[in-house]
Amino acid sequence: MELSGSVWMRRVGMLSARRSLLHLAATQFHSSSTNFLASPPLSFPFLTKFLGPSSRCISFSTHSSAAPLPSTLHQDDLFTSPVGDDEKKAESPKKGSKVILKGLTYPEVEKWVQSHGYRPGQALMLWKRLYGNNVWASCYEELEGLNKDFKKMLGEHADFKALSLKDIHTASDGTRKILFTLEDGLIIETVVIPCERGRTTVCVSSQVGCAMNCQFCYTGRMGLQRNLSTAEIVEQAVLARRLLSSEVGSITNVVFMGMGEPLHNFENVLKASEIMVDEQGLHFSPRKVTVSTSGLVPQLKRFLRESNCALAVSLNATTDEVRNWIMPINRKYKLGLLLETLREELCARQNYKVLFEYVMLAGVNDSTEDAKRLIDLVQGIPCKINLISFNPHCGSRFKPTKEDKMIQFRNVLAEAGCIVFLRWSRGDDQMAACGQLGKPGEIHAPLLRVPAQFQAALGASI
Numbered sequence: 001m002e003l004s005g006s007v008w009m010r011r012v013g014m015l016s017a018r019r020s021l022l023h024l025a026a027t028q029f030h031s032s033s034t035n036f037l038a039s040p041p042l043s044f045p046f047l048t049k050f051l052g053p054s055s056r057c058i059s060f061s062t063h064s065s066a067a068p069l070p071s072t073l074h075q076d077d078l079f080t081s082p083v084g085d086d087e088k089k090a091e092s093p094k095k096g097s098k099v100i101l102k103g104l105t106y107p108e109v110e111k112w113v114q115s116h117g118y119r120p121g122q123a124l125m126l127w128k129r130l131y132g133n134n135v136w137a138s139c140y141e142e143l144e145g146l147n148k149d150f151k152k153m154l155g156e157h158a159d160f161k162a163l164s165l166k167d168i169h170t171a172s173d174g175t176r177k178i179l180f181t182l183e184d185g186l187i188i189e190t191v192v193i194p195c196e197r198g199r200t201t202v203c204v205s206s207q208v209g210c211a212m213n214c215q216f217c218y219t220g221r222m223g224l225q226r227n228l229s230t231a232e233i234v235e236q237a238v239l240a241r242r243l244l245s246s247e248v249g250s251i252t253n254v255v256f257m258g259m260g261e262p263l264h265n266f267e268n269v270l271k272a273s274e275i276m277v278d279e280q281g282l283h284f285s286p287r288k289v290t291v292s293t294s295g296l297v298p299q300l301k302r303f304l305r306e307s308n309c310a311l312a313v314s315l316n317a318t319t320d321e322v323r324n325w326i327m328p329i330n331r332k333y334k335l336g337l338l339l340e341t342l343r344e345e346l347c348a349r350q351n352y353k354v355l356f357e358y359v360m361l362a363g364v365n366d367s368t369e370d371a372k373r374l375i376d377l378v379q380g381i382p383c384k385i386n387l388i389s390f391n392p393h394c395g396s397r398f399k400p401t402k403e404d405k406m407i408q409f410r411n412v413l414a415e416a417g418c419i420v421f422l423r424w425s426r427g428d429d430q431m432a433a434c435g436q437l438g439k440p441g442e443i444h445a446p447l448l449r450v451p452a453q454f455q456a457a458l459g460a461s462i
């Protein structure tokens with residue numbers, strides 16, 4: 001058990017604690033069947049005290065066999081913040097009376113510049129200085145060649161910075177982890193991964209922490225603290241180029257695989273990716289900007305319809321039973337629904353392949369049966385599959401699959417005609433690898449109980 005009811009209460013506030021307690025209460029009564037949470041019993045008076053009289057209305061069932069949550073509980077109680085379909089609109093890019101330039105798309109910059117009495121041509125010159133190679137201006141003093149009055153206006157009315165550099169850690173394989181401080185003092189991490197084939201990738205964060213509580217992920221342990229603004233996302237890519245291009249070469253690819261579930265911050269992520277692919281600015285190819293999701297089906301559908309960037313889906317299991325445990329989002333959007341949605345959405349798209357990510361966890365999802373099920377699951381979906389070596393972290397209960405077993409798994413998929421790649425760990429000696437970002441505070445998001453058949457593989461106990 002990672003948290004007591006009262007500590008969790010302080011951590012997430014009364015409202016969300018009430019939701020968590022509802023969930024704890026439900027799972028206590030379902031522990032023999034669903035095995036969700038490893039938690040000591042909470043007494044009924046304790047629950048009633050914090051949940052209020054309405055908690056008396058919860059109907060609990062004690063029968064076995066995959067019982068659903070009581071109808072009075074919402075599925076979102078499985079996460080560390082609500083997982084709604086009604087995403088907030090992109091935040092207004094303003095700091096005080098100043099507009100935050102990196103939160104604006106080019107048409108918005110043009111409109112804003114015109115509203116201050118300047119020509120669209122000057123907007124383009126500004127845009128090129130914000131995002132053009134070897135400029136990446138981070139204050140108005142760096143805007144060489146612009147009209148003096150225009151610069152003065154920008155100094156008075158525009159803000160150039162969303163992030164402050166805190167530190168850069170270099171791993172033994174050359175991967176860099178950049179730590180940025182946000183305006184409110186929170187810290188985010190961005191990773192730059194140089195590759196020998198002339199391709200360098202920046203992995204950006206979209207949230208501080210994450211609500212999805214994937215059990216193998218260190219970031220998930222933090223819970224969700226807040227969404228990043230469009231400017232905070234865009235500036236990670238800009239500063240990665242500004243700070244590291246001379247050392248690592250041109251940064252050609254962006255992956256939204258840092259801290260957070262990108263599609264849980266839909267509007268800001270969509271807008272940031274639009275800014276990143278602008279041909280007059282950062283000019284990443286849309287095929288080289290990949291947004292990853294744990295499987296938020298409505299947002300995924302919307303993303304495929306509204307964006308021309310690439311999509312990655314973090315799959316990681318071949319049965320609902322395993323996925324319900326290691327990725328609680330699966331309890332809301334089941335594997336069948338997720339894959340059927342992809343099948344339907346992609347059937348009419350030309351030259352588009354979704355990338356499935358599959359983190360290999362020893363004894364959990366790496367059997368030959370899993371490989372065969374995976375082949376069946378992705379039938380009819382244009383896709384590539386990345387088999388990713390699990391990166392252990394402090395407190396993680398999972399173990400990485402051995403190399404020879406990963407190769408064997410890959411071979412089963414390849415023989416069936418799948419496009420499949422093995423991805424080894426990068427940057428893990430600096431906690432810069434996939435699933436290792438962030439820093440949980442004293443209080444962690446809840447660990448879910450290990451299903452009985454996997455306890456031996458994890459060396460866990462109920």
Ligand code: SF4
Pocket residue numbers: 210211212213214217218219220221258259260261293294314435
């Ligand atoms: S794997 Fe991604 S979605 Fe899951 S908890 Fe980690 S950051 Fe969030």
